[in-house]
Amino acid sequence: MGYKKITNFVKDLFQEEKVPLAVPVFVGNEKKYLDDCIDTTFVSSVGAYVDRFEKDVAEYTKCSHAVVTASGTTALHMSLILARVEQDDEVLTQALTFIATCNALSYIGAHPVFIDVDKDTMGLSPFAVREWCAKNGVIKDEQLFNKKTGRRVKAVVPMHTFGHPIHLDEMVEVCKEYHLQLVEDAAESIGSLYKGKHTGTFGVVGALSFNGNKTITTGGGGMMLFQDEKLAEFGKHLTTQAKVPHRWEFKHDHIGYNYRMPNINAALGCAQLEHIEEYVASKRKTANEYEQFFKNVPDITFFTEPENCRSNYWLNVVLLKDKVAQQNFLQYTNDNGVMTRPIWELMNRLPMFENCETDGLKNTEWFADRVVNIPSSVRI
Numbered sequence: 001m002g003y004k005k006i007t008n009f010v011k012d013l014f015q016e017e018k019v020p021l022a023v024p025v026f027v028g029n030e031k032k033y034l035d036d037c038i039d040t041t042f043v044s045s046v047g048a049y050v051d052r053f054e055k056d057v058a059e060y061t062k063c064s065h066a067v068v069t070a071s072g073t074t075a076l077h078m079s080l081i082l083a084r085v086e087q088d089d090e091v092l093t094q095a096l097t098f099i100a101t102c103n104a105l106s107y108i109g110a111h112p113v114f115i116d117v118d119k120d121t122m123g124l125s126p127f128a129v130r131e132w133c134a135k136n137g138v139i140k141d142e143q144l145f146n147k148k149t150g151r152r153v154k155a156v157v158p159m160h161t162f163g164h165p166i167h168l169d170e171m172v173e174v175c176k177e178y179h180l181q182l183v184e185d186a187a188e189s190i191g192s193l194y195k196g197k198h199t200g201t202f203g204v205v206g207a208l209s210f211n212g213n214k215t216i217t218t219g220g221g222g223m224m225l226f227q228d229e230k231l232a233e234f235g236k237h238l239t240t241q242a243k244v245p246h247r248w249e250f251k252h253d254h255i256g257y258n259y260r261m262p263n264i265n266a267a268l269g270c271a272q273l274e275h276i277e278e279y280v281a282s283k284r285k286t287a288n289e290y291e292q293f294f295k296n297v298p299d300i301t302f303f304t305e306p307e308n309c310r311s312n313y314w315l316n317v318v319l320l321k322d323k324v325a326q327q328n329f330l331q332y333t334n335d336n337g338v339m340t341r342p343i344w345e346l347m348n349r350l351p352m353f354e355n356c357e358t359d360g361l362k363n364t365e366w367f368a369d370r371v372v373n374i375p376s377s378v379r380i
């Protein structure tokens with residue numbers, strides 16, 4: 001089958017001549033809530049929408065507490081601080097991710113160790129993590145150390161790639177066994193469930209992103225999901241300049257951060273969240289139509305959600321036969337009105353991380369040569 005049939009299918013599906021990859025939709029109370037911010041002058045770092053958005057997201061994800069941040073990246077940075085990752089610690093993560101995951105580690109002075117992903121999830125493999133720990137780790141005083149470098153291995157940061165949950169039960173298990181803190185990069189997976197439970201709620205902290213291209217958006221913003229009230233409170237404290245509450249005094253008891261989300265962004269978020277289940281349903285319907293269509297396309301496979309999961313299908317994925325086919329497909333679709341993208345350049349191939357340890361990354365490299373993201377906006 002020629003690629004023209006594919007681009008025609010995508011254009012018909014989205015009923016557009018030029019189809020973008022992922023754009024937001026605003027069909028609810030967005031304008032009303034924004035007007036309310038302006039009318040009341042509460043546009044900045046305090047306001048009722050901030051509190052409400054935190055409550056609404058906590059309720060939606062069924063975590064005990066949620067704390068908003070200025071972005072997904074700042075949510076990740078703060079999550080790692082709260083998981084007590086320190087300078088010169090090592091953190092096990094995937095090379096197949098968006099740069100923000102590794103940037104957040106670097107802000108702390110921690111070192112990523114890149115471990116392979118699973119073929120059925122595209123996310124960090126708990127089986128590969130276990131293998132690496134068994135081979136390279138040594139436990140002393142309930143802490144894991146890398147035998148080669150002597151550094152402490154403090155945490156594991158899996159990312160739920162394009163909304164597909166990783167094998168979370170197994171990851172929780174291996175983290176317990178090796179005394180590792182689990183911090184989930186759930187930036188792409190709001191609305192995605194693993195065995196009925198929301199991604200980002202399995203570890204000590206989970207980070208969400210509400211950037212403009214994500215499933216719901218606040219313009220820019222993020223959220224941390226907690227199970228522990230004390231830790232959530234401390235997170236809120238650190239993200240708001242660590243100011244000691246007082247009616248007029250300015251006293252601070254830690255190095256704090258201005259990682260707040262302004263009220264106008266939270267207002268957008270409240271309105272978006274009211275429709276999230278419709279958005280996820282729409283994305284899943286699109287995924288299903290792609291799946292049926294690509295069944296009849298030779299040499300291209302549509303990537304489907306892992307077993308026992310409900311994926312939000314944030315960005316749909318097709319797998320091409322090899323690197324040459326991938327490049328040809330990217331060229332044709334982008335030349336013909338259908339926006340498509342390859343996967344991010346692998347982290348271990350970037351100059352900042354090229355000397356980091358890896359476990360060989362067999363599946364990771366297999367995906368890098370084949371993945372193409374195809375249009376995935378909500379259709380309402």
Ligand SMILES: *Cc1c(COP(=O)(O)O)cnc(C)c1O
Pocket residue numbers: 071072073074076097098100101159185187188209210211221222
């Ligand atoms: C979007 C994203 C983030 C956070 O991005 P922000 O733009 O800072 O909100 C982090 N990790 C991954 C994997 C992402 O896709």
